[in-house]
Amino acid sequence: MVTLKIDGQEVAVPDGTTVLRAAQSVGVDIPTLCDHKELAPYGGCRMCLVEVEGARTLQPSCTLPASNNMVVLTNTPKVREARKFVLTLIFSERNHFCMYCPVSGGDCELQNSAYGEGMTHWPLQPNWQPFPMDASHEDFVLDNNRCILCRRCIRACGELVGNFTLGVEERGASTLVIADLGAPLGESTCISCGTCVQVCPTGALIDRAGVFQGREKDVAHVKTTCPGCSVGCGVEMIVRDNRLVRIEGDWDAPVNDGLLCQIGRFTPMKETRERLLTPLVRKDGALKAATWDEALGAIADKLKPLAGQNGAGIAAVTSPRLTAEALHDFEQLFGAKLGSPMVTSLEPQAATPFTPGMLDALKTADCVLVAGADLITQHQVAGFFIKRNLPKGAKLIVIDSADAGSGMTDIADKALIAPKGAEAQTLAGIVTDPAIAKLIAGATKPVIVVGKSVYWDAAVKLATALNATLISVQGAANSMAAAMYKLDKPFEPKGRQAVYVALGDAQITPALAQQIEGAPFVAVQASYVSQVTAMADVVLPVEMWTEQEGHYLNLEGRWQEAHRGINAPVNVWSNEKVFEALAERVGATLDGNWNPKEGA
């Protein structure tokens, strides 16, 4: 611990703490621009200059380590004059006219800094040099004219995401943020995670979908869990007037520390499917709008006589994107109450052992073995944790399957291809490869990531032998919960009299449509019109992920909350409400005891 004095206040902080963080820890506000709590100190903007007793010049507090008996003054006339001068120079460099900038009016850290220093005008006029703008990316726009060269985007791209797409070219006032070696962003190695957009302090990186849709003072932030995959990233829905404006990563979320991938941040903003707004019942061959009463009645009339019939009864399948509450109700209604043996989820997976926090092991791993998983296109945030540690010396070994690559072959220290049918042997035998044995031998914090289940048993043995953390990245958002409720067998609806599909807002697969084709009776509860709802006899409209309350169990077994950011359209029900209403009509009651460990 070191003890120093900041503005007369005694502060004790651990060794290595910067003066800026020390000041923030006791509520002393030092203005900053290039600093970001998730990024390494950079010292690029000079807004955080402070006076240090005995120092010849003003010091940047963000890079200055606190030391014993240091006396720091953060708000002297000299410091304030320097800040104003720094801002004057920044404003003079590029086009920082607020009146035609989307972040003006509360969302711009540069503008807010100027207000903080009481600047009513610019002492120096801009130099009127136009800079290039890059609008080639489908999700966001890079406008170098608004850039203050704080490099937060570049640092986030490398330090947090490990993608190293963004960088600079030229020098001094001509410096430009570019992708790769000057490629248009849309054609670059950018993976569209949008972390750069989230950290940009000005209007230099603009989210296309959310631009001009509402400033910070007009919107509400609602925290929820991303249902995109089983990593279960914490997200913030930015909402205004019951409309989703933008999605951001939640910096306080324990799983993802604020990071998101394209699927979590941008894809939901491009939803084009047609929403189901009313129950539908098939009459004379066509689906017609109906009341909830009619629709539920039609389903109950069909299901009740089929209750308890083993082979020819009901087949029920749910999407693992539903909340734990809904999955539990589903299992109880169709399994326990209606007695069907064919009650399961799409993409079923066996429950794998987990320990909450094991994704943290990936953040600090010094050797990672990825077997049969593609962390570049799926579970991407887990991939970020691996990629960003490679420049720090972490080793990466991948085993690609013959039919599906890991996407990480090029960046791995060692990559193998497992022949079909010999996956487990390949994994079990890697320690005999001298090069791999050497990589593993040097590791103190190894992690094994497994995708395909064929690797599982071999991975368990290897993990025990190496004392490694073992992570399974199979399944969808709530597959772990689905497995807990035993919704884990292959869906086989052939020969059943009735098929019930609780699809929620999930995308349908061609396989699902094929499987239910020709079934005598099909009921679907879904958020969107699809090929599957078109085949149904009764369709029930339900909430989508932004509209629901509930819980998700992620791949490391962490219970996470989903919250409602948007109110569902008036005639759309929650998944649980539909199950409860159906239960009532078949004469059953659901206990709602979705989490046996914690109680209902």
Place this chain on the structure above:
Amino acid sequence: MAKPKVSMDWLAGCAGCEMSLLDMDERIVAVANLVDIRSTPITDLKVPDESGVDVGILSGAVNNTYNEEVALRMRSRSKCLVSLGDCAVFGGVVALRNFFKLEDALKRAYVETESTDGEGHVPNDPELCIPTEVRAVSDIVKVDVNVPGCPPDADVIFYVLSELGQGRIPELKGDKLHWH
């Protein structure tokens, strides 16, 4: 004490600042009672008294030689000069033109614009003023009070005018300071 004399004029702007001034509603009566309103663009008297005024207010950016003349005249006849709005303070929306060549901007405005049905050439009558680079008022004369905002809120304008009307220099900070 005699009421402070106030003159107003506009340069290259959109009259939005003046609209915002009128937005102060009935408080304008209180302002009118505090000051002696002399020349404005909407009164019969168009130029400030040769004998001088206490407060001169300019909105809009300096866009041509005529704007320069108006700004210099206002400065020379005012004890206290106020820049009202983002155009006068920073150059504002008008200053977008500085990111292009003047000839290109004129060609776009008078020749290429879809709605142009005139003679198809840039007006060149020798009596017309000459366009210049767009500047903030403070780039050509000394400004005593900058009131940014696009437009400044009516509350801010009321605060500024009532302070000036009572012989004080307004200080814009906290919730009174907005550039947008």
